Amino acid sequence: MYRFAHLADAHLGAHRDPIMRELEIKAFNLSLDRCIREKVDFILVCGDLFHVCIPDLAVVDEAVKKMRDAVDADIPIYVIYGSHDYSPNSTSIIDVLASAGIIRKIVDWELVGDKIRLNLFLEPRTGAKLTGISARRAGLEDRYYDILDRRSLEREPGFKIFAFHSALDEFKPADMSRMESFATSLLPKGFDYYAGGHVHDRSDNKLPGYEKIVYPGALFPKDARDLERTVKGEKRGFYIVSFDDEVRELEFVEVSVFDGLYIEHDVTDRTGEQANKGLQAKIEVEEVNGKLVLLKVAGQLSQGKTSDINFQAIRRQLLTAGAIHVEVNRHGVTSKEYQVITISGENVGEIEANLLKENIGSVKTSQPKLKGEEGLQLSKELLRMLRTESQLGEGKRDYETRVTTQGAEALGLREELEKK
Amino acid sequence: MSTCGQIIAGEIGKILIRQKAGERIELGDLLVVDDSEGYLLLQITDLIYGSQVPQISRELIAGMSLEGLGGGLEFLEPQLRNYVIASAKAVLSVSSKPHAPKMLPEFFGSVRHVSEKDLQFLSKPMNPMYLGKVRSGSKVLDVDVYVDGVEALTHHVLIPATTGRGKSNLVKVMLWNMIGQGKFGVLVLDPHDEYYGRTGKGLKNHPSAREGLEYYSTTAPPGTSTLVVNLSSIEPDHFEGLVRFSDVQQSALSLYSSEYGEEWIENIMRGTEVKGVQKVTLTVLQRVLRTTLALYFDGNELRCRNNVFSTSAGEATIASIIAALEDGKVVIVDTSRVGDEAELLIGSIIATQVFERHQLYKSTGQLEDKAPVSIVIEEAPRVLGAERLETVGPNIYSTIAREGRKFRVGLIAVTQLTSVIPREILTNMNTKIIFGNEMASERRAIMDSAAQDLSEDDRNIASLDMGEAIVSSIFTRFAVPIRVPLFEELAERETSRSRPSQKTVLIG
């Protein structure tokens, strides 16, 4: 019997807050420690190991230390790119680590005629055949699936694992219906294990022709939505899969690095002052010591502005009471008196997406890639790029050049830029 | 265009025209009478023989000819004395602006066949929904017929026809034209899996299929979505009008729903007791759900026989379908391997959510910015039939038929039997694309609820050949006779315009 660990979406470097960053790397370290203890035959990371393609080197340093431990313990780490840690035009951290022998990229493909032929990687110790398709931005990898030579893969004998970093239509969470995804039918049939990534909720699924489609979920909550679900009870971790000529057992290994507390408060029909007082009273009675607190406030104030609620003070109050970290979600707070823009969404990501969606139609252009769905995805991608922070030691000019180059690449204007 | 006849008598609804010898006037032909201000468009509703020779003489002459006794006898000036009288109705008066005819044409006026130029007033609307080409009798003119898709779809479309007349072909042609426009969302409940084109040409071949078409099936071909609906998507209300529950059973459903939320079905199936629900009621509910949803237990796991319903997968299926509809896509749901009731239930879930969302949009003033959504429902009497509505009660489809227009949600109802649909629903269906029908009672039901006066068109409708139809709509100036192009030919023509091939670059 062989075993492998299936991880995904560690998003190392996603958090700026030092506490969260520490917890994030702790989750990763604990996971690999567990893999080493369990003596798994290999580790498969299905994308978004890092949050960006060129992350903070301090984060890389920490990660590499632990990965080196695994490699030294004779546990190879196989990887595919995720939507965050790949780069279409420049070298990604994944490439560097692969070159250094820390990890191995398993995607090996070529164009044969108008079809993509995937060459399976034969895992030396277990004989498992691994292959997959890495992610691209905005779910564009589905174009590859359209022209994938599925038949040659389906005919391949032996124990096969298909790694992918995409949401599948049939297994998206209900609240993520607008998430980019593609149909399961695009995956080649008949693999023993479909190792997924990108969807941050854990699930173990099947469909006729697809025995095991597994998402381990995010190793550590990456954003507000993840955090809320974690705090509400969603377990974070990875899978250890036992197999011989088929999957025999699937064990979920929980990796918990904090105690979470979810506090929800409704300020409907309160004035700003009443809301303040109500919040203070509410959090006073909560047991927050040593916990990571997620405070969600929503409702329409009868009077006053949303800024009348002193969230900074609330935060301080919670931290003073011993919370290790406080996240406040106040996007649901509105004011009857001061209705400026109403954009629906429960978190920043959703709000941004809805705002862009509502306004993409007003963009007057003849360029098809700037319109409709394509334009929307491009906007999201550019926004993400523009958020990239400068790295340690990176000069202003270098930072500017990097961001400009990446933006131009995304817009398909790389050549024009180089001419200049 | 040369003269083909002359007006000899009649009244505004029945103008009699003598056909010129050697000319051909057909049932359904569009003819034109020119006058000083423009012209009058007529349509032929009947053809009878006329003769200067008395009937009794004609019978004798025919008898003599048949019995070989008429040697040496032949009609002198046969073209003058034996002829065809065409009965026509005035359909449109075209001068500076087309309007309903209010005057008779000039007595003894010459009549000619319609030409394409005469139909220039048939313009392409802003949101075009293509139906076919104008037909005059059996001749097809190179004039495209469109209705405004937004208006027509929200005011409902009825397609009455008996088997083999081409209604599926029409729906395919309509959908083909809509794909890629992004202006209308259309949900197609496809009980015969005939629209996508699993084998052979279908909507999948549309150049914009990738962006504008989605297909859900329990046996999804590569690139299409598997039809799987999570049980959590189903609410007790979705069964309304589809399954008849007694008051006690209804109340039990509500109790389970409020107690267990999204897991109400699973708990009923597992026999979890709820206060206030008798065991016998629970047993009945289990049986109904088992039958309707094809549920069974595999060990401890609740499964569905045809894999349509699931406890784990398909959480976002309904939401994705609705999102696609709101994005102006055509969504086909292959229900060929799904039972009748399950098909209607899936449709009911989607339709209910669409309807509710649109009600919300209206209340928040967003409705005008939303693409209208239409639902294609085959064998419409299953949900719109009078008997069904009386025995089982109203359902979401009948609600949409009655109220959907206000919320930009419509139906495209396909039916062989129009007479069983209540009149108040029929009159709400403001576009009728009428195919041939041999049954007089059905023709009567169609004509009685049409947007134009079709009382003289009984023969016309009875004689419609495959692919020939009449568009009677409040959005057309008159009942336009059309020929629906063969879908395969249309698809072949439009896909042969090859797209420039894109170079594939492998990244990752």
Add this chain to the structure above:
Amino acid sequence: MSESLRIVAQHLDRCFSEDQLGSPHLSSHNYRVHPFSPNYFRMIQSIDSESRMAFVDGGNAEIAGAPNFSIQLNRVYYNIFQGQRRVQPSRLSQRVQFISLTFANFRDGEIFFDTKIVPMNDEAEGLLPEDGDLSFSSMDRRLCLGGARADISRVASIARRFAEWRLATRVAEMELHSGDAVTMDGTLRTAFGNEAKYGAKAYETAKASDVIFSGLSKSSKLLTTTGLSLLAAVDRLAHESGYIGRWRYYPVADSLSPEHEAAIFIVRLHEQARYVFRYEIQAEQAKKLGDERLDTVLSQLSQNSYDPSFAGYPYGLIDAHIHARVPLEEVEPCRALLLSEVSRLGSWQKLNRQIRSGNAHSVIDALTGVSNR
């Protein structure tokens, strides 16, 4: 009832017998009769010819009438055929319409019926009879029935007859060529007053144009000396003599009267014909026509009689009849217009009194549900 009819049938059967055909019986003063003979039959050949035949017919109907006036709508019409093919006229309008007002006029101790002709179209100019030729004594024997005064409406229809002569004359003059023929509906007998004048003019014109002038009657009241219908007797004779198919029988009788300058034929114009007809050619012309030309004329007439709607009757006359007749539906609006004009003049009362004096029977008919037309 049935017993009565049986008796009638038996008596009818005894009334006449076809055993003895007898001889044609016409007035001895005016005709020299030829006894029946099979030798007078001659088969009608099919002869190709370019010659044409014009057919003339007229119709009339009363617009309004009273014992002392009758207003008629009159119509006369012609067509031209070359065998079976219609020929378009080149100069003369095909249809002439006019209204005639015949009214009682007391003069010279007598009631005369005078007629005023009013044309209805420009084409009627030169084709209408003269008012003066249409004045008749109300006691003219030729018009009376029994000893009673002549019915004014019968007199009123004479105008139409005169117009037919006039039209036939103009057709012969303007539309036909040498060798052609014109056939009127009816005999060539000029029975009424100045009709002979019109007949003479017609013959003169025809002679000058070398156009044969003829007439064909749909029916005939001529009898034989054994009380048989003359036409039936000839038909029977043909059958007995083995003349099957198309034939002519001539002579029947020679006319001695200037009122009837005609050679009388009996003709059967088609093999399938069930009727034989009386056909007349202007006497002088008939004498001078050789057999060959006569055969040609009859061949043309026969070729025009192939229509199965009435086999053996010239299609040209069917067509002329259709175009010349005046149906009731046309008369009614005229009547309404006329009465409206009369009312405008303030004469309605006066007129209505006159009308009422003669139409009581129509009231009875209305009461008993019988049409009075």
